Amino acid sequence: MARPSDVHAKIDLLRAAEQAFVEHGLEKARVEDITAKAGRSKGSFYLHFQSKEDAFRQIVEGFLARLAAMVEYPVDLDADFETIITSWHEKDLELFEFFWQNRAVAQLLLHGGSSAQFRYMVDEFAERARTNCRMLVELGQARGYYRQDLDLDVTSLAIAGAYDRVVRELVAQPKKPDLSRWLETVQDLLLRGLAANPERARRRPRS
Amino acid sequence: MARPSDVHAKIDLLRAAEQAFVEHGLEKARVEDITAKAGRSKGSFYLHFQSKEDAFRQIVEGFLARLAAMVEYPVDLDADFETIITSWHEKDLELFEFFWQNRAVAQLLLHGGSSAQFRYMVDEFAERARTNCRMLVELGQARGYYRQDLDLDVTSLAIAGAYDRVVRELVAQPKKPDLSRWLETVQDLLLRGLAANPERARRRPRS
Amino acid sequence: MARPSDVHAKIDLLRAAEQAFVEHGLEKARVEDITAKAGRSKGSFYLHFQSKEDAFRQIVEGFLARLAAMVEYPVDLDADFETIITSWHEKDLELFEFFWQNRAVAQLLLHGGSSAQFRYMVDEFAERARTNCRMLVELGQARGYYRQDLDLDVTSLAIAGAYDRVVRELVAQPKKPDLSRWLETVQDLLLRGLAANPERARRRPRS
Amino acid sequence: MARPSDVHAKIDLLRAAEQAFVEHGLEKARVEDITAKAGRSKGSFYLHFQSKEDAFRQIVEGFLARLAAMVEYPVDLDADFETIITSWHEKDLELFEFFWQNRAVAQLLLHGGSSAQFRYMVDEFAERARTNCRMLVELGQARGYYRQDLDLDVTSLAIAGAYDRVVRELVAQPKKPDLSRWLETVQDLLLRGLAANPERARRRPRS
DNA sequence: TATGAATGAGCGTTCATTCAT
DNA sequence: CATGAATGAACGCTCATTCAT
Structure with missing residues (x-):
């Protein structure tokens, strides 16, 4: 010992x-x-x-590993869409919570004190997040909830970016904001934007 | 001589x-x-x-100055909203074009090889862009085009972020993409998300 | 450890x-x-x-501090003049010894590899030495041993200079000269020059 | 032309x-x-x-050459000693005048911004001045005016040093001092110090 | 294992000197 | 001849890394 x-x-x-x-x-x-x-x-x-860079890598990798575990939960493709969206919301809330808890490292990565040689790690992760996002949109289209005329590449980018920026602001806050409200605002904006039938896109307030 | x-x-x-x-x-x-x-x-x-940092600053400042000139065009608040939106679209297209032309520096700033001491310059600019964005949303609300229930802070953040990320991807492309289509995709997503009356948010294809 | x-x-x-x-x-x-x-x-x-200059300063300051400690011994103004002169001679001999022991730094300062920025330190010290010298001359005048018609400013300068130069030569010698004889030669020259009554100025050889 | x-x-x-x-x-x-x-x-x-050093050398050499011309005037060994001393006084006054006129360079040399590589030029000159001085003292001894018990080496050093220091102060004055009085003070001090018969050493005031 | 003194490669910057015009 | 832009050797200092204790 x-x-x-x-x-x-x-x-x-x-x-x-x-x-x-x-x-x-x-x-x-x-x-x-x-x-x-x-x-x-x-x-x-x-x-x-091993080196200063090694310490940096360990920090980043540790953070990204825990983050990945949260993001890449398996989507139950057979579930009904409402359920998927609800679970998505829950997962995102956890994600926001996680970012808030780890806001120091998050800032490090999102702002990019990362130095060229580690950028790829963040970029890779951002890419994966976007791919995830894209799959969800595709699913929504397949189920007829989302518009068929979406350019998936650019749309997923925009959605990922919206999250990105909100999280970046989140981790820079001096006091913990109302994560749930922030999340709902973003999701509401994006879901309405995606929706084939606007009426159904409106998030129901939690009772 | x-x-x-x-x-x-x-x-x-x-x-x-x-x-x-x-x-x-x-x-x-x-x-x-x-x-x-x-x-x-x-x-x-x-x-x-004067120094390596000075060269860096000159590059960044030069870029941001030209960028600021494009972004902070005066909005004619008396114009009808359709006109404002149209001019917004035109301006954004110029912006996309500008980013593409200057994609090297843009990457530098958006990814942040910027080193802590210059981050403030980019952050400051990002903040201004978001404020601009926020003003447009407020205007849309005032005119009754946009929903009244929006959280302006978070919404403007999400919108700015969507642009951010799309531009970041844009400047990383090996070949010039169809800027106009990218832009329309983003705007369409966001306008629908903002719209009070979804029908009116649909961008009319240019005739 | x-x-x-x-x-x-x-x-x-x-x-x-x-x-x-x-x-x-x-x-x-x-x-x-x-x-x-x-x-x-x-x-x-x-x-x-801290820097090359810092090392230089430490060397110079160290030397000057030790030197100052030797030079600024308190003169017992109530003692009889013979005693004062004798103690002066003893002190000067110590001084010569000190310069010989530290001839490397002494050369550095007296010749002035000192560079403009450190000249003031040597100048300041030279000024103090001269002031000391001047006080002794004044004392000699007050006691009636020295001539009343001396221009104190210039005289003290000349005396200080005589010492200066002799010491400068001293520290440049390859072998240790007879410090005592050198000192006596200088003092003899100067005391005779100062004396009101030449007979009394003659230094008695130590028995 | x-x-x-x-x-x-x-x-x-x-x-x-x-x-x-x-x-x-x-x-x-x-x-x-x-x-x-x-x-x-x-x-x-x-x-x-040719180079920065060359310019420095030209300045120093020019100054020293003109200086040497003043110092190394031939002493008429057959003249009577009073005459020699009087002409010495005149020459020294010219010298003081010369130093005052050229006080900028003089300061440069006497304080030694000279840098190791040029020190020898000043040292050489100082040595010559001292040799001159020594010859005069020897002459005075030969003629019976000066004491026989002088250590010529050290005495000439002290005399040269007295001049040295006085000149160094002279060239640092903001306003032109009374050169004649300064000179007389020094000479008086030294002549009395050298004199075999103190009474004769007293400089007669100029009538 | 823990320490922190010692190391030395590496780089930003200066400035005497050159030379195209 | 006069100019001042261009050159590049030189050197002070930093700091990641090593290793004797």
Whole structure:
């Protein structure tokens, strides 16, 4: 069993690194800043990470992995559409909650202190999110809920972007906003935009 | 007289710097790479720029200035709404065209090799764009075209984000896409989402 | 624990810096030369000094501080003049000894590889030395040992200068000269020059 | 015949260089500063000087050459000593006048913005001045005017130093001091110090 | 294992000098 | 001859990484 202090060493360092990266970006953040913030020695950093970039990667990958797990839940294609949309809403709320909880790293990624060499990770994820989104739209079309004349590529992009930006603002808030209301506003806007029959697109207020 | 200053020098350097910054980000881009790419000596860089950061700033500021000139056109509040929307569409098309023409810098800014110290410039611009957007939505509400129940803050965010992301994709395309179609797709989605009376939101195809 | 800091490091570096500064002057001395001479890495220099100028300042300040401690000994104004003169002679001998021991830095300062920005430190010190000297002359006048017709400003200048130059030569000697004889020669010349009654000015040889 | 502007080009540059060197020292003074101050182009500098160091050398050499011409006047060894001393006084006054007129360069040399590589020129000159001085003292001894027990090396050093320092102060004065009085003060001090018979050493006031 | 002193590659910037005009 | 734009060697300093203790 490691000494109690060791248990938290890596966690302390990761947290400090997160802060440092958010504040200064990958390049400008100094390893010494990180270790000082974590109250550890400079050498200890290299007991846990191969390099500064490695620490960055671990932070990003950890975040994206947890994020991916939330986003790529299997859609039950046989369920009725109303159910799918409802579960979508629930999932998105969890997502917003997750972003809020991890707003430091989220800012890091969404604003891009990421430095060219890690951009691909965020881009890849953004692409996957958009693909997910696109599948949902296609499903909606197939079921006749959504308009047939949509350009799926551009539409999915716009939807993903709307989420993107709202989340980016979300994580920059000093106090936790009403996530549910934010989410509903976005979904309402987009669902109406997608709907074949506007009347049905209106989200029913939760009773 | 003295050797006349090479009029292409600064332009060459700016172009090379743009490339280097897009490829490696501000920190990792080396001045020597920039000058080599521009086929100039290292010293020549400092004939035109105070520092590497200065070159970066000039690129960003130049781009944002030209962009701002396009975005902040005065809206004729007395015009009828159809006219406003039409002119909005035209302006946006110019904007898309502008982004395509300047896709290198656009990528630089939208992805954010920008490094913490310049983020504020992009953020500030994004904020202005969103404010513009918000004003248009308010106007639509006042005229009765848009729903009254919209949360202006979040809605304007979502709209700005949709544009954001579409443009980000746009500038990453290897070949020039059909800007007009992309734009119409986005606007159609959003206008329908905003519309009080869905029938009227449908954009009429240009005759 | 960590590698204990090499206690000789800073001393080695200061010595090497002294040499380099004496040889090439502040500007031309290269940090890399200094560290090479000290058998250390370039980086180690910056563990001990903020900058090349800082190292220079530390050397000069250290020297001047020790020097000041020797020069500004309190004169017992109530003592009889013979005693004062004797103690003056003793102090000066210590001073000569000190300059000889520290001839490297002394040369640096007296010749002035000092670069404009540090000249003031030497000038300030020279001014203080001259003021000290002036006070002694005034005292001699008050006691009736020295002539009343002296222009104190110029006289003290000349006396300080005589010392200056002798010391400058002293520190340039390859072998330690007879400090005592040098000192006596100077003092004898000056005391005779100052004396109201030439007979009394003659220094008695130590028995 | 060169164009009128050319006639003054080198003179302008030398003057500007003097200023720049006095202000910043050889290393820190930039060629561009010099040419700007002279109202000339950077290239013109190299029409007149091989390098920055060359300009410095020309300034120093020019000054020292004119100085040497004043100092090394032939002493008429057959003249009676009173005459020699009187002519010495006259020469020294001219010297003081010369230093005052050329106080900019004088400061440059005496304070030593000279940088290691030119120190030898000043040192050499200082050595010659001291040798001159020594010869005069020897002469005085031979004629029985000066004490026989003087250590010529150290004494000449002290005398040269007294002049040195007084001149150094002289050239730093904002307003022209009474050169004659300064000179007499120094000479009086030194002559009394040297004199075998104090009574004869007293300088007679000019009638 | 933990520490932090030591290392040295790397890069931004300066500025004396050159040379095309 | 005069100009000043262009050049590139040189050097101070930083900081990620190593490693002796």
